[in-house]
Amino acid sequence: xxxxxxxxxxxxxxxxxxxxxxxxxxxxxxxxxxxxxxxxxxxxxxxxxxxxxxxxxxxxxxxxxx
Amino acid sequence: xxxxxxxxxxxxxxxxxxxxxxxxxxxxxxxxxxxxxxxxxxxxxxxxxxxxxxxxxxxxxxxxxxxxxxxxxxxxxxxxxxxxxxxxxxxxxxxxxxxxxxxxxxxxxxxxxxxxxxxxxxxxxxxxxxxxxxxxxxxxxxxxxxxxxxxxxxxxxxxxxxxxxxxxxxxxxxxxxxxxxxxxxxxxxxxxxxxxxxxxxxxxxxxxxxxxxxxxxxxxxxxxxxxxxxxxxxxxxxxxxxxxxxxxxxxxxxxxxxxxxxxxxxxxxxxxxxxxxxxxxxxxxxxxxxxxxxxxxxxxxxxxxxxxxxxxxxxxxxxxxxxxxxxxxxxxxxxxxxxxxxxxxxxxxxxxxx
Numbered sequence: 208x209x210x211x212x213x214x215x216x217x218x219x220x221x222x223x224x225x226x227x228x229x230x231x232x233x234x235x236x237x238x239x240x241x242x243x244x245x246x247x248x249x250x251x252x253x254x255x256x257x258x259x260x261x262x263x264x265x266x267x268x269x270x271x272x273x
Numbered sequence: 274x275x276x277x278x279x280x281x282x283x284x285x286x287x288x289x290x291x292x293x294x295x296x297x298x299x300x301x302x303x304x305x306x307x308x309x310x311x312x313x314x315x316x317x318x319x320x321x322x323x324x325x326x327x328x329x330x331x332x333x334x335x336x337x338x339x340x341x342x343x344x345x346x347x348x349x350x351x352x353x354x355x356x357x358x359x360x361x362x363x364x365x366x367x368x369x370x371x372x373x374x375x376x377x378x379x380x381x382x383x384x385x386x387x388x389x390x391x392x393x394x395x396x397x398x399x400x401x402x403x404x405x406x407x408x409x410x411x412x413x414x415x416x417x418x419x420x421x422x423x424x425x426x427x428x429x430x431x432x433x434x435x436x437x438x439x440x441x442x443x444x445x446x447x448x449x450x451x452x453x454x455x456x457x458x459x460x461x462x463x464x465x466x467x468x469x470x471x472x473x474x475x476x477x478x479x480x481x482x483x484x485x486x487x488x489x490x491x492x493x494x495x496x497x498x499x500x501x502x503x504x505x506x507x508x509x510x511x512x513x514x515x516x517x518x519x520x521x522x523x524x525x526x527x528x529x530x531x532x533x534x535x536x537x538x539x540x541x542x543x544x545x546x547x548x549x550x551x552x553x554x555x556x557x558x559x560x561x562x563x564x565x566x567x568x569x570x571x572x573x574x575x576x577x578x579x580x581x582x583x584x585x586x587x588x589x590x591x592x593x594x595x596x597x598x599x600x601x602x603x604x605x606x607x608x609x610x611x612x613x614x615x616x617x618x619x620x621x622x623x624x625x626x627x
Binding site for chain 2: 243244246260262263
């Protein structure tokens, strides 16, 4: 059913918001625990809780095209 | 210095007062509390009219802010002592309107609102991020992270109990008043606030664990007698925006500003609490909000406030006002704490103020 589609939305000057059932994995293949339905993935590289966003992009003045 | 935290209210000379969940601070709150608890009608509407006219600053008026807090608490069902049959009692509603009309008028005069963006999703989200990123001056979160004593950390938690033990509730009043994109966005945020179906993840429950872990009471209202008018005013601002349908733009703007000024401060609060030796049970609430509000601020800025402004351009001015009001009233609470601590005093109400 189309409602099961995973969406990844780029938020301007901010993170990628992921909605839908996905499994996040670290580089060694281990699962990254996820405690919420919608997660924000770091896009600026500065988060202290990667792969999740912690809002640091704002203080850093991170800018995106879209 | 040790904060003077209140024990249950007990006034030997006035046995009625002992049944109240908190002590009145003047004629209006006395009359309102007596009506809400004992069902004894009185002339509180006339008293409120007079007090509103006489008050030099309703935003910092203990009696009026406490009376308004009590009237809103009746709508939330925050205190078992408040008779549920009185929720819509006309004279209590009349008193509420007298106080909140004056409070709203005052806020609209004192809160500085930036130039309005275009009523477009992207422009509104950017304007809200710009507004909330422009905060200057001393920072409560940096102070907590680096300098606060354990007593000051306790005071900070006490000040936060008024809202956070019922976190997210003021904004939930807006859900049935929105439609389409903004409604879906608000529910997406609130669902996360309420644990996404897991009672143990409800944010208010996480905060209850925090205050218990710090040796404080998690009973709602246990510290009302300890907090100053500015703390009540901060909560009353969001209750007023949430409970009045005509202010739906303001409660949406409030939520956006609240979430946009949350993730980084919460990281600093957790840092400070760990520096003071508190464990994960106390810090988990703050850790959780670093991640949660980095999600919420995006949804609140774009999908909630931005989409609402696009759908309802008539609400744009109130969206921005609500955001600016949130920053202002919460900044006052922060400044109150920092100023008291700079003087070597407690930020909580002393015995002489009661």
